[in-house]
Amino acid sequence: MAKKKTATKKKAAAKKNTSRRKKSPTAGKIVGLAESVGTTASKKKDPAIKIPLRTLSNAKYSKSKRIIEMGNKTATRNFFDLNKAKSFMQTLLIASGCKKLIDEDKNVSIRGLYYLSKHTIPGTKEKTFDDQKESDPIIEDLEVALESLREELHVYASSRGNIAGNLTVVSQGDEIDLRRMGAGGMGIPSIVEPDVFQLKKCEAKFILHVEKDTVWQRFNEDKFWKKNNCILTHGGGQPPRGVRRLLHRMHKELKLPVYCLLDNDPWGYYIYSVIKQGSINLAFESKRMAVPDAKFIGVRSRDFEEFGLTDDVKIAIDDKDIKRSKQILNYPWFKGKKDWEKEFAQMLKQGFKMEVESLLTKSISFVTESYVPQKLKQRGKWLD
């Protein structure tokens, strides 16, 4: 009896695995990759993997889609090339690790995948990976080679960022009312793909994304999202993938505009750029993460005068800020944007940058009660 049960269980598990494998197109792609290597090898030819380049030179800005896309430059990783044999082997190891994760329906961090794929090559003292610095880029290589999101490879980034507002979501089967999340909000999971994370009832009319958790806390404490019928998110600085993917999904599926409240400095501007049109390194994921219609509502350099701020908000810009500003203005997706050129020019001319938190010099809730409500009405003054 007990034996039978175990056998049945095993069968059921096997069936479950098979059906999952069938369901996962990513697992299919990994098998395809492995088979092509195998076939080439059995023909006594040199097996190779083509990896699209993840560099600025291979990142193209699509004016029609208004996102950064990956070009078609590739590098070939051959097995019979002393310089590339190791990374060839590492690519297959990471692929094999991901296949395992998909089959077992489990997810690990990039550090976890490093450990999962690390071993000593029998008969040698050579390790497959000496450092996570070796495995991280290989994971990204695999993402682009297979045209799969990291989340589809069952690998998660560290989770950062919180959410609260007039929305109900379902995460791993749990229905969560984001209207009743107290002071902390819900932690935004790093994997928010539709199969594990769904958007349900929503009254909100827009999304306000702020840079840091401390600013988020101010808005949440002042019940901004309740008073203004919106959804409030932050990404702990440069938002991780989960936060970007969620912004993208809420924008697309719930048809909500996204307004960004970020610092008046090159860092804040670049965060906006990544939310809006994607990043260079993850150009291949822009179409699933970017929000080309996102607006930058503040903080702008002109706000210093317009809102009668005092010298107390000023943080002197340094050489790094100047260098980074020039770099950003040179990106194809900033080039020729008059408003942005003016914004950067004014910041550099004024010689100082400002943080959202500096609005506290006016009064504690100035930012939630006056500044943002006023900004939301000034459509013409948003940066785009």
Added chain:
Amino acid sequence: MAKKKTATKKKAAAKKNTSRRKKSPTAGKIVGLAESVGTTASKKKDPAIKIPLRTLSNAKYSKSKRIIEMGNKTATRNFFDLNKAKSFMQTLLIASGCKKLIDEDKNVSIRGLYYLSKHTIPGTKEKTFDDQKESDPIIEDLEVALESLREELHVYASSRGNIAGNLTVVSQGDEIDLRRMGAGGMGIPSIVEPDVFQLKKCEAKFILHVEKDTVWQRFNEDKFWKKNNCILTHGGGQPPRGVRRLLHRMHKELKLPVYCLLDNDPWGYYIYSVIKQGSINLAFESKRMAVPDAKFIGVRSRDFEEFGLTDDVKIAIDDKDIKRSKQILNYPWFKGKKDWEKEFAQMLKQGFKMEVESLLTKSISFVTESYVPQKLKQRGKWLD
């Protein structure tokens, strides 16, 4: 009519403010501080504030309470002392900012309080604060001088850390079921004082605290807290105050043991030490934050052999690790603890450290399905 309404509203607000002021012993202490300065000044004497020292030399380990406490060394900050006049003025400014926050029943971050207290002294170009580096220590000075928690001064730290498990909590009036929080868990608020955060229904039998969010995700994904009837927390490395205060409260009020799963390195050991008996800098808060009964269940140096781990888990220790280990062993609360001395000695002798995530080299869920369940049964092998 409209006028009357406004008048009534204002009255109500004033009443609310008065009652809040009455309720806050911290506001009373600030007023007391201000009055003593005023009285001294009106007597044409030199006003002064006594600030207890927050140094290792003034941190005492209480063997009976098993926590780090602050000694009674103090420094006096005089108004008529050129070297101290500025910090005297800054102390009163920060106190005044906190009084404002308490009166308005609002909270800000330490960065926020910096901006709130910063202004240019009329008739000069002198700023009250040039940098947040000046205001942060003053906030801590005030905490010890008034014997008030930062949270009672209405100042929050950045929030880090998540929680899920068999517990219901109420945060800012919202009832939150931590059994149904999906993949992300609830963000642990930075202020979890009883007036704004309450612990309700709890079936859990213990708390498992892990170091990092990626490890937390592994345990949450494997539904460890459901299978083992517990509460699962992480603090994103060294846990911030909110997480420590919540661990303390859950341990005390719900009578739950706290088990820590941290990295096998000086950093992980020190995190344990802070959770257990408090930190040097915040010694005055130990009694409200420390969990003297917390246990360190792993990762231990002996685990390498006991669990048959391979070389793949090894991270070579460096000079910094050696130096930090010696420093930690010299703290009065480690001194003479044989088990800890042996643990450090073994780590240094083995010449490597290990992360919790390295247990993935065994298998994906080894840590949740074998390692921790086994560790929980080995009471004799816990570090204390």
